[in-house]
Amino acid sequence: MGSAVTERVRKHREHLRAEGLKPVQIWVPDTRSDAFRRKCEQESLSLAGDPLETDTLAWIDEVADTDGWV
Numbered sequence: 614m615g616s617a618v619t620e621r622v623r624k625h626r627e628h629l630r631a632e633g634l635k636p637v638q639i640w641v642p643d644t645r646s647d648a649f650r651r652k653c654e655q656e657s658l659s660l661a662g663d664p665l666e667t668d669t670l671a672w673i674d675e676v677a678d679t680d681g682w683v
Contacts (some may be wrong), residue, residue, distance in 0.1 A: 626636070642649050660666040 627637075
C-alpha cells in the first residue's frame with residue numbers, strides 16, 4: 614500500500630513541475646517551543662511603555678477593519 618501512495622505523490626509532483634512549479638522548503642520558528650515563548654515575552658516586555666509602540670498600537674486600532682470577526 615505504501616508504494617501506491619508513493620507513486621501517487623510522485624505523479625502529483627511531476628504534474629506540478631510540468632505546470633512550471635517547484636517545491637520550496639521554508640523553515641519557521643516552532644511556535645510551541647518554550648524558547649519561542651520566552652523570546653516573544655522578552656520582546657513584548659521591551660516595548661512596554663514605549664511611546665512609539667503606544668502610538669503604533671493606537672493607529673492599528675484606528676485603521677483595522679475587524680467588522681464580523683466576533
